[in-house]
Amino acid sequence: MKTLWMQSKAESTxxxxxxYFIFWSLTMPIMFYFIFTRLLNGDMPNPGQWQAHYLMSMxxxxxxxxxVMTFGLRxxxxxxxxWSTMLRTTPMASVVYVAGKMTAQLLxxxxxxxxxxxxxxxxxxxxxxxxxxxxxxxxxxxASLPFLALGALIGCMKKVDTANGVSYVIYMGLAVAGxxxxxxxxxxxxxxxIAKWLPSFNYADGAWSITDGGxxxxxxLLILLGYLVAFMxxxxxxxxxxxxx
Numbered sequence: 731m732k733t734l735w736m737q738s739k740a741e742s743t744x745x746x747x748x749x750y751f752i753f754w755s756l757t758m759p760i761m762f763y764f765i766f767t768r769l770l771n772g773d774m775p776n777p778g779q780w781q782a783h784y785l786m787s788m789x790x791x792x793x794x795x796x797x798v799m800t801f802g803l804r805x806x807x808x809x810x811x812x813w814s815t816m817l818r819t820t821p822m823a824s825v826v827y828v829a830g831k832m833t834a835q836l837l838x839x840x841x842x843x844x845x846x847x848x849x850x851x852x853x854x855x856x857x858x859x860x861x862x863x864x865x866x867x868x869x870x871x872x873a874s875l876p877f878l879a880l881g882a883l884i885g886c887m888k889k890v891d892t893a894n895g896v897s898y899v900i901y902m903g904l905a906v907a908g909x910x911x912x913x914x915x916x917x918x919x920x921x922x923x924i925a926k927w928l929p930s931f932n933y934a935d936g937a938w939s940i941t942d943g944g945x946x947x948x949x950x951l952l953i954l955l956g957y958l959v960a961f962m963x964x965x966x967x968x969x970x971x972x973x974x975x
Contacts, residue, residue: 755792755793755795755796755800755838755842756792756842756845756846758792758795759788759789759791759792759795759846760788760845760846760849762788762791762911763784763785763788763846763849763850763853764853766784766911767780767781767784767785767853767854768853768854778856778857779941779942781850781854781856782850782856782857782858782941783938783941785846785847785850785854785856786866786870786934786937786938786940786941787909787910787911787934787937787938788846788850788910789842789843789846789847789866789867789870789937790870790910790930790933790934790937791905791910791911792842792843792846793839793842793843793870793871793874793877794874794877794901794904794905794910794930794933795901795905796835796838796839796842797835797839797874797877797878797880797881798877798880798881798884798897798900798901799881799894799897799898799901800835800881801831801832801835801878801881801882801885802880802881802882802883802884802885802893802897803884803885803890803893803894803897804831804885805831805881805882805884805885805886806884806885806887806888806889806890806893807890809885809888810888810889810890832878832882835878835881836871836874836878839870839871839874840867840871843867843870843871844867847863847867858941862940862941862943865940866937866940866941869936869937869940869946870933870937873933873936873946873951873954874933875954875958876929876933876954876955876957876958876961877929877933879957879958879961879962879965880900880929880957880961881897882961882962882965883961883964883965883968884896884897884900885965886965886968886969886972904928904929904930905930907921907924907925907928907930907931908925908928908929908930908931908933908934909925909930909931909934909935910930910934914926914931927953929953929954929957932947932949932950932951932953932954933950933954935947935950936950936951
């Protein structure tokens with residue numbers, strides 16, 4: 731447990747010093763939130779609800795990006811630099827190495843949510859109950875596990891440039907098709923049907939439901955669990971094949 735804590739602490743410190751993490755996880759989501767709720771909000775029939783919903787969208791967008799891109803690319807970089815190979819010669823178990831990284835990422839995801847929620851309150855005065863703030867924040871952090879598993883799968887790639895391109899396409903594709911940038915109600919019907927099976931939509935929908943006074947749906951939770959298991963199984967299989975070579 732002490733080794734896991736030390737590994738998580740070291741990983742957290744490294745990521746906080748990474749300008750790439752600051753841009754994707756904090757700067758860009760807050761910038762988008764300001765643009766779409768202050769400059770391009772139009773004549774929304776219920777601006778308060780829109781501002782709260784879009785705040786959850788940008789918090790989910792932030793955490794999803796950090797989990798898929800920042801986490802995944804770091805794994806690829808460390809493998810190409812020989813860091814992962816060197817760790818095999820140390821007493822540290824590989825599971826502690828990966829668990830430490832995932833724990834650190836979850837802690838930083840929590841930090842990102844707190845900062846973005848604070849930005850929403852400062853920019854638009856978003857008003858939610860204490861229960862809604864806490865529940866939505868915990869949901870966004872805990873339900874990010876499928877995206878961490880996806881990041882681990884991307885981390886199995888051999889080249890940083892390839893992983894960067896693939897992770898970016900997946901990240902932005904899930905964000906747009908999942909309704910994080912605009913409501914899926916304004917999208918074509920075929921996109922709406924696909925969106926309801928995507929992890930990004932069900933992830934954000936849980937937070938949207940909380941802001942409306944409800945709870946995440948059981949179907950959405952099961953879909954996210956399905957993606958988590960699938961990504962974990964695929965990632966584990968690929969890693970075992972790579973280590974056997």
